[in-house]
Amino acid sequence: MVLLNSSTVSVVLSSGVVCMFTFLLFLSGYVLQQQSVRSIQHALRTPASTPAARSFIPKNGVQDDTYGLQGDGRGDFSGLKDGGGSGQSVLADLESDGGKAYWAGGEGKGGSYAYLQLLSTPDPSNICSAILFFKNLAASGTAVQDRLFMYPQDWDVMTNPSERVSTALSLLRSASSKYNIWLLPIDMSLATKSGYGPTDSRLLRLGQIQFLQYDSVLYLRTPGLLLDGKKLDRFLLSRPLPMKHDKNRRESYHNEAWSPMPLRPDRATPLPPAYLIAVNNMGDHVEARTHVPNMAIPEFRGLVTGPDGGGVDIDIDDAERRPAYVFFEQDDDGHVRWKGNPLFGTWRAQQHEVCEGLDLEGD
Template structure:
């Protein structure tokens, strides 16, 4: 059968159209599958690996753990857990992350944004553990209003907490004070000891604010894979690095421990959280760094920078930058320029890095909380 020239032309044109349509369809399908896979990878939680050296223990050299913050000694049989803070993520799938939580305590309205900034970064870094914000129960009980006796900061704190719950999946837990105020004008005392009442968790971890969370994996590894112990904290150092024991607390909630802890706290005069670790005679001490990684570093060490200061190494493999700066009240305050100029590090490179980090904190505060820096009003 002979085909006419027009029929051949139509056949060739149809073949070309069908071929390119199929190619276009297959290209779109492949691109769609890649996009779906990327979205699934972005949404699914990150699963940290158990650090291989986490269980390696060494006896504490001295009979006590020195502590600058507590003005004395803590522990009589302390052990230091030296651990590698690995970042690979191919193990740890058997951990029940719903039983683990990162916890922050907002004792005052001032603490709310600093705590939510930590939760915001945990969310961004895809921590698989739950996030819990403890706050005074009186905040939930107090009615909203504009009366003369209403708290002017209450509405802002409630707005921030609702935003954190909605955007970052933060669970809001009201708590009672551990020490009720008996004097008019004196605030009640709230403590991380209340975290021991969170018996729906096997273990909770709290880091001190304000700070910038740079890597959540090491904290997730500490939370999930540290040996069982009622209480663990950082090993205090004498290296002048600004890292203190109270920068990290790891706790195992239980009704028995909470009751016993409440009794011990009741026997401590003028209790506050600086004395909280003293309620545990033999805490597990977590080494704050190893040869490769650092859990917490203080921005205050930039004031001691020498001529060989390496700005890149300062934040390399650091999980959390704590703004414990001896020369400024905090990164959330807009201090006078003269005060900030006086506080700047002498080393030129350290000064540039110091200024940059304070700027990053201010920007994240705006991005996460929608708040400008607070005015500084020295007492």
């Protein structure tokens, strides 16, 4: 039999009280943590998980094995289900930007039109060029407020990316909050499991279902330089748009300003420099219509052009003759061609301003 003195009893009781309160503190912290996790999961719930978004998912089978659209630029997104993009992004890090994530199923500020840029490979210079585009767009006073950037969802889970890629993605994450860019990560497994590599056209093909809330989305190829955002608005909105096919609206099927051009992701050709996309819920399927501008229209000529003006006499210092957007051609290694490009120096200098600390010249 062991006799306990008063000091030993006091120590035992004190230890017991401390252990009990420690356990209660841990338990309460765990409960609060689980509540926070559930709240975050609810806030980040994808558009496809909501009843309204789920009603847009077509019910019939996969259209074909090439993910291509048919005929006059109309097609459907059969079989995409939730694969059209998760709707939120690891890039929009909760801790780094206060929990603000952008996605195409959001509040829809700015009406039913949007500007889009996309990349299928994480080239740091091209990512920076897209950031610069959205920065200039935000500063231009454009009437079209929605800005979309589409990329493969795999970017969010890359293991051991290079320092340049990691820096570029960090800058993109910060820019999404600063310039109100909606980041659209797209699940490309439907294509890659079928043996197809990532290309811009396949990324767009799998991601277009994100555009259901818009009347039209105007894609502009990056890399390039925005010179006049209000002119870009005029390019998009000055003429009737095709939008949904409607036999009672002539502009929907015979449009002088916009010519049908189907998206062919099965071909190794780049997307057009300017590409108009309209995606519509048709009840039993989803219709996608894709068009390019008719540059024979006088007010369109020279508004979206290469650095040589495409045969049109342009002057970047003249407000009347200045293009809205200039896209840059790239060589076989993916580098922007600087020869014959009078805007290369301006573009590079502005890139350095928005992507400070990023090595833009590296391979």
